[in-house]
Structures are given as C-alpha cells and as structure tokens.
Amino acid sequence: MKTVRFGVIGCGLMGREFGSAAARWCHLTDMTVRPEIVAVCDTNPQLSQWFKDHFASVSQVTADYHELLANPDVDAVYIAVPHNLHAEFYCAAIKAGKHLMGEKPFGIDQAANETISACIADHPEVFVRCSSESPFFPAMQLIGRMLEAEAFGRIIEVNSGFLHCSDMDVTKPINWKRLLKFNGEYGCMGDLGMHACHMPFRAGWVPKNVRAVLSNIVPERPDGKGGMAPCETWDNATLLCTAADSDGNDFPLTIKTQRIAPGHKNTWYLEILGTKTSARWSSKQINTLEILEYTGGEQAWQVIDMGHEMAYKSLTGGIFEAGFSDSILQMWAAFLYEVENGKPISRFAGCVTPDEVALSHQLFTAALESHKTNTVCPL
Numbered sequence: 001m002k003t004v005r006f007g008v009i010g011c012g013l014m015g016r017e018f019g020s021a022a023a024r025w026c027h028l029t030d031m032t033v034r035p036e037i038v039a040v041c042d043t044n045p046q047l048s049q050w051f052k053d054h055f056a057s058v059s060q061v062t063a064d065y066h067e068l069l070a071n072p073d074v075d076a077v078y079i080a081v082p083h084n085l086h087a088e089f090y091c092a093a094i095k096a097g098k099h100l101m102g103e104k105p106f107g108i109d110q111a112a113n114e115t116i117s118a119c120i121a122d123h124p125e126v127f128v129r130c131s132s133e134s135p136f137f138p139a140m141q142l143i144g145r146m147l148e149a150e151a152f153g154r155i156i157e158v159n160s161g162f163l164h165c166s167d168m169d170v171t172k173p174i175n176w177k178r179l180l181k182f183n184g185e186y187g188c189m190g191d192l193g194m195h196a197c198h199m200p201f202r203a204g205w206v207p208k209n210v211r212a213v214l215s216n217i218v219p220e221r222p223d224g225k226g227g228m229a230p231c232e233t234w235d236n237a238t239l240l241c242t243a244a245d246s247d248g249n250d251f252p253l254t255i256k257t258q259r260i261a262p263g264h265k266n267t268w269y270l271e272i273l274g275t276k277t278s279a280r281w282s283s284k285q286i287n288t289l290e291i292l293e294y295t296g297g298e299q300a301w302q303v304i305d306m307g308h309e310m311a312y313k314s315l316t317g318g319i320f321e322a323g324f325s326d327s328i329l330q331m332w333a334a335f336l337y338e339v340e341n342g343k344p345i346s347r348f349a350g351c352v353t354p355d356e357v358a359l360s361h362q363l364f365t366a367a368l369e370s371h372k373t374n375t376v377c378p379l
C-alpha cells in the first residue's frame with residue numbers, strides 16, 4: 001500500500017477529525033493508498049500533544065507552519081485554521097510543493113480565494129481540494145447516481161441547505177467563528193455554504209443570479225470575561241438563485257445556511273423535484289431517502305432505507321447505518337484516491353475542486369451585494 005505522509009496544520013476540531021479518520025483507515029477495504037500523519041502544527045501545544053499521544057508516527061511538532069512546510073518528509077498537508085489565515089497558509093503550502101486539503105471557505109473572501117486560485121494555477125503539479133463531506137452519505141451518493149442516469153427528467157426546483165443550532169443559545173460566549181476579522185463578511189455562508197453548494201455544483205447547476213436575505217439575529221454575545229462583545233457575522237442566509245439544468249432550462253435553486261435554526265441540531269438536506277422523478281433527503285433521518293417516480297396516475301413517495309452503501313468500500317455490513325464520522329472517512333478516501341488515480345471513483349464521490357470553490361465565492365459575494373442593495377445580483 002502506498003503511503004502519503006501528512007502534516008496537519010490546525011489541530012482543533014477538524015484537524016483531529018482527520019486524525020481519527022486516518023487512525024481507522026483499515027476500515028476501508030479497497031484502498032491502495034493510506035495517509036500517515038508525520039508532522040503537526042498548532043499554536044496551542046495541548047492540541048499538538050493530542051496527536052503525539054495518539055500517533056507514534058508523528059515526529060515533528062511545531063507551532064510554526066513554515067517549519068512543517070520545510071519538512072521534506074511531508075508529502076501533503078491538511079490545513080484547518082481560521083478563515084483569515086487560509087490564503088497565506090494555503091499559498092505557502094502549494095509553493096512548498098505539498099498536496100493540499102484546505103478547509104472551506106478556502107479564503108476569507110473572494111480576493112483571498114483568487115489569490116489561492118492563482119497560486120494553484122502556477123503549481124499544476126500540486127493536487128489541491130477543498131473539504132466538504134456532505135455528498136458522502138449513502139443517500140447523497142444514490143442521488144448522485146440518479147443524476148448521472150438523468151433519472152429526474154426536467155428539473156423543476158432544487159433546495160439545498162445546512163441548518164444548525166450552534167448559535168441558538170444567546171448566552172454562548174463569542175468565539176473566532178463569530179468575529180468578522182477571523183471568520184469574514186460571509187458569516188454563516190463561509191462556514192456552511194460550501195456543504196450546501198457541493199451537490200448542486202457537482203451536478204453542473206451554476207447559479208446565474210441570486211437574491212439573498214441575510215440575518216444577524218444575535219448582534220452581541222458574552223465575551224467570556226463578564227462583558228458583551230459585538231457579534232458581527234451573519235447568523236442565517238437564504239439565497240434564491242436562478243440556475244440552469246444541462247439542457248439550459250432555468251429553475252429555482254435555494255441554498256439555505258443557518259446557525260440559528262429552531263428544531264435543527266446539524267441538518268444537511270437536499271431536495272430535487274423533477275418531471276420524471278423527485279428525491280428528498282435530510283440528515284435528520286440519515287438513512288431515509290424518499291423518491292417519487294411519476295409515471296402518470298397516483299403520486300406516491302417511496303421511503304427507502306439506505307444502508308452502508310459507501311462510495312469507497314468499507315468493512316461495515318451493508319445494512320448498517322452511516323454517520324458523520326463515516327462521511328469524513330469517505331471524504332478522505334476520495335482525496336487520497338484522487339491523489340493516486342488522478343480522478344475520483346465516480347463523479348459525485350470527489351472532493352470540492354478549486355473551480356467549484358471559486359464558484360461558491362462568486363455566489364456568496366453576489367449574495368452580500370444582493371442583501372445590501374435589496375436587488376437580484378448576477379454572478
């Protein structure tokens with residue numbers, strides 16, 4: 001089995017999710033390539049220590065990412081740091097010749113993303129992808145296969161979103177994800193938007209324009225020191241876009257990203273309504289895919305129990321349910337499979353490409369303008 005030696009820069013929530021996925025790589029039965037974490041970097045030594053405690057393979061621990069990038073034993077890096085650092089860190093990694101999985105939004109704003117895109121264009125030898133695990137749930141994979149088989153007929157409407165409750169509690173102290181300086185003007189769109197865009201963009205549905213309504217529902221939060229601090233970022237965003245299907249027919253596409261979503265803890269959803277077939281899935285009922293095939297006569301939704309039908313084969317028996325950490329493992333399998341084979345195992349089992357992430361920046365930038373001017377903005 002080929003080994004790709006990884007450095008992890010940013011050992012917080014997502015950095016450690018990767019560590020955990022790498023630690024159970026044996027769960028994937030057909031992979032011919034595996035990650036080995038050899039170097040870690042975080043300004044918080046306790047988080048780097050977590051990697052030292054769990055991975056005998058880690059031989060470099062540093063608080064300076066330049067040192068990690070100078071390490072010739074590192075082939076690839078996963079960078080999971082606050083958004084204000086993306087452009088600097090990602091460009092440095094690409095220039096150092098390291099394959100890169102970068103976290104979304106892949107630049108704090110469109111200018112930062114363009115800087116990263118220019119750097120990628122100058123270094124075609126480096127493989128670069130953006131993290132988003134949303135399509136790797138079995139139901140999403142089946143929807144992807146249905147799209148490839150053109151099962152839906154003419155697309156009538158598509159609704160995609162990511163709703164969660166991380167900011168429902170108004171007494172929750174502020175953190176970097178709620179500060180413009182670190183999180184950026186996109187707010188919840190930068191945090192959650194790429195997940196909601198991943199399937200529609202991979203389907204080839206490019207938004208032509210957007211009308212956005214953005215909400216800052218909780219404008220200040222406890223600062224953790226007994227006072228209050230302004231909470232400047234958008235909590236919720238609803239985007240209504242005109243998109244076109246592969247035959248050039250326009251249809252409405254909504255992308256919703258909410259951090260204050262009553263009734264939701266962490267809900268991904270996708271609904272596709274077509275003239276022949278419709279499908280809807282929500283991670284609330286993670287293994288339930290609903291499909292309506294219209295052949296004339298009565299309309300009836302079928303409720304299908306999805307099992308563990310993963311894009312990248314795993315040990316778990318086919319009838320067992322999938323979860324968040326399974327989708328993370330699948331996303332990493334997709335990254336390494338593509339490093340090894342030059343393309344994903346199937347169209348909807350690939351990580352977000354730099355072009356797709358650039359499109360998300362066009363959309364979120366147009367959404368900011370739309371909200372500001374109360375108008376429909378072209379992309």
Ligand SMILES: NC(=O)c1ccc[n+]([C@@H]2O[C@H](COP(=O)([O-])OP(=O)(O)OC[C@H]3O[C@@H](n4cnc5c(N)ncnc54)[C@H](O)[C@@H]3O)[C@@H](O)[C@H]2O)c1
Binds near residue numbers: 065079081132190
């Ligand atoms: N794919 C997903 O589902 C998902 C989920 C959450 C967050 N994210 C993304 O992951 C990235 C990180 O988010 P997180 O939730 O892991 O945040 P986090 O705060 O848990 O982790 C970020 C880490 O970066 C470290 N860091 C900050 N400055 C640094 C520097 N100069 N050098 C080295 N390390 C530094 C921090 O100490 C921290 O440990 C963001 O881009 C976020 O949007 C993705």
